[in-house]
Amino acid sequence: MKWQDIVKESVGALAVNKTRSLLTMLGIVIGIGSVIGMVALGQGAQNTIQANIQSIGSNLLIVRPGSQQGPGNPLRGGVGSATTLTLDDAEAIEEQVQGISGVAPEVSSRQQVTARGTNTNTSITGVTEIYSAVRNIAVTEGVFISSQHLSRAAKVAILGPTVRTDLFGEGVDVLGQKVRINKTDYTIIGVTVAKGGGGFGSSDDAIYIPLTTAQRYLTGNDKVSVINVAAAEAGSMTTIQADITTVLLDTHHINDPASADFSVFNQADIVATASSITQTFTILLGAVAGISLLVGGIGIMNMMLTSVTERTREIGLRKAIGAKNKDISRQFLLEAVLLTLVGGILGILLGWSIALIANKLANIAASVSLFSIMLAVSVSTIIGIVFGYYPARKAAHLNPIDALRYE
Amino acid sequence: MIELKNITKTYQMGDVETEVLKGISFTIQKGEFVAIMGPSGSGKSTLMHIIGALDTPTSGTYTLDKKDISAMTDDELANIRANTIGFVFQAFNLLPRATVLRNVLLPLVYAEMGDAERIHRAEQALRAVAMPEDRWLHHSNEISGGQKQRVAIARALVNNPKLILADEPTGNLDTKTGEIVLATFRELNEESGHTIILITHERDVAEHADRIIHIRDGSIEKDDVLRTRHKKH
Known part of the structure; x- marks a missing residue:
């Protein structure tokens, strides 16, 4: 057949x-x-x-104050709940740990922000110039924070696109305009690129100001909330994570790793x-x-x-x-x-x-x-x-x- | 062309052995028109199945067209049925939702040949049984009983079989239509020289053949030659 x-x-x-x-x-x-x-x-x-997760930066390690969380719950670090990290810690990591491409300490706090009669509640993040590279944030208009802004503790701000829309609406030129945060006026010098997403702290709903400015006008001390560390290579992240722990235990004079007053999160772990x-x-x-x-x-x-x-x-x-x-x-x-x-x-x-x-x-x-x-x-x-x-x-x-x- | 020697068939039903055929021997020549007659239970259906290569005998030899088919495998038997035998059944067994032409073409599906050759053969077969051409594309459940049986005969003819085996072909037809179908068999026998075996229990039907083999209780009771005619072929 x-x-x-x-x-x-x-x-x-x-x-x-x-x-x-x-x-x-x-x-x-x-x-x-x-x-x-x-x-x-x-x-x-x-x-x-x-x-x-990748949009918050690549090969990222995040050092937060406070004790180590259980493995099933690594994302709730309780930002600002403990203040044990300082700029010195960031410097120590930068100097002593091999294979990192950038260390970006940040200070963040939620504040009421007003501009031209409108207001919003958003996260104010005090950052250094390397933050944009480490956390993968680019500006679509204007410029990011520079070393001059940092050394002068300049009252300048870079808006996330969500904040910009909330305060000024669409299609308005915001560069050079002022926003008022905690009774202080800041000049807008840039707007970041929208990255979408969320859930892990949207970088769109934030205002970035120089770290020194944030410490002087918002927190009033030299503590930092988070230290972002970018590894040069994805393969060395676990080693770097261990190295950071060693360095910080040393600078904090802690002998027992179990009682560490900080935690190091590995982005790869979060992704996994x-x-x-x-x-x-x-x-x-x-x-x-x-x-x-x-x-x-x-x-x-x-x-x-x-x-x-x-x-x-x-x-x-x-x-x-x-x-x-x-x-x-x-x-x-x-x-x-x-x-x-x-x-x-x-x-x-x-x-x-x-x-x-x-x-x-x-x-x-x-x-x-x-x-x-x-x-x-x-x-x-x-x-x-x-x-x-x-x-x-x-x-x-x-x-x-x-x-x-x-x- | 057909030679049966001492054919027996025994069915085993549990512990009981039933001998349905008890040593049947006869010979049928090419071009004969033979009726095998007997009451129900005589074993004539079993004999038909063996002659039709649907079943094999328990013992004895059956030679069809110079081939011993008493001990063939299923596939070999299928080949014999496909190329040597054309069946006509009491219940017609047409595919109801297929056209007349499609029904006649069915056996050729199992024979490897081109479409044009198939259509040609089917048309020839339908003409041979005098099936009106305007009915060829009707579905087979839209035509009369007599026409159905003629389509079934055309289907039996389509692969140019050496032997046509008709099992009670008039059983489901009234007398008048039955006469027409039997006349068709006679015509195929006289005009084209087809060898035809007719299985029936009715004397009237059997008398259309030239020779009647009477079967009773699994044995041949009588072998009557009614007439010997000069064949055209």
Whole structure:
């Protein structure tokens, strides 16, 4: 029997029962569609979270005051809750730790900010000039804080785009205008590039002022809230993390590392933790979708078994006029595979639509990878073979005499 | 062309062995029109299944067209059915939602040949059974019983079989339509020289053949030659 003939016979048999074929296929469409859609959503969420974390800087280590937190909760450092870090610590790290590309201490506090009658509550961050490199912040208008501003403790401010919109609205030239923070006027010299995201302290909703200015007018002491350290290479972050700990234990005269009055966070750890959470969700969603795919496969088997019973006489006739066992089994197997294959392709389109809708509505960068498409096509074909095999075998081994007599 | 030697068939049902055929021997020449007649339970259906290569005998040899098919495998039997035998059934067994033409084409699906050749053969077969051309594209559940059986005969003819095996072909038809179908068989036998075996329990039907082999209780009771005619082929 020629393979074209097997295809023709299979397609013909499916076309005779269009409604049933389509309904059976629907199980596979939904199964494959949800697997692809859910995995795309999970990966999209993972990508979004990773991009958010990466946007705060690359190869970043963050030193916060206060004791070390448990590993499951590394993000809640309690900024300002303890004041044990100083500019001297930052200098010590810069001098003694190898393989770092920048140390950027910062002082932050939340303040009420007013300008031209409007006001907002935002985070005021006192920074040094290297902060823009370490925390990956660029200005879209004007300039960032320079060493002159620092040495003069100049009353200048760089606005995050969210603050700028809150205070001045869109499309207003803010350079040279004043903002009032804690009874002191600051001249706006720049606006930072919007980085989007959030959740880990949006850099868009902040005002940057020179570190010296912040210490003089806002905190009134020489403590810093956070020391940002950028590693030159991603591979050396763990070593640097240990080195920073050693240096700070030394400068703080602490012998027991367990009673350290500071914590060092590694950005890679944060990324890894967040990734493992989203990965778990992806697996969970994928598994639920996989169950619906399994149910779809059982639907195929159910329909094929019904079909074999209904077409017993036809099978008997085909055998009487010369069909071999393998001709019959191939036809029935191909019918099942065609259902799952076409269902799989429609399912990919469905999954793709789910991903697109998620992109539009939920703003998750869901993406359907080529890998998941290939996986879907091969999985649906395998489902067709696995769930079609038994009915096909059953059909092929019908005795033609009994089959012809079947009522 | 057909030679049966001492064919037996025994069915095992639990501990009980039933001998359905008890040593059947006969020979049928090419171009003969033979009826195998017997009451139900006589073993004529089992005999038909063996002659039709749907089943194999328990013992004895069956030679069809110089090939011993008493001990063939399933696939070899399928090949014999595909190339040597054309079946006509009591219940027609047409695919209901397929056209007349499609039904006649069905056996050729299992024979490797080009589409043009297939269509040509199907048209020839439909003409041979005098099926009106305006019915060819009708679905097979839209035509009358007599036409259905003629389509089934055309389907049996389409692969140029050496032997046409008809199992109670008039069983589901009224007498008048049955006569037309039997006349079609006679015509195929006389005009084209087809070898035809007719299985029936009705004497009236069997008498359309030239020779009647009577079966009773698994043995040949009588082998009557009704007429010997000069064949055109």
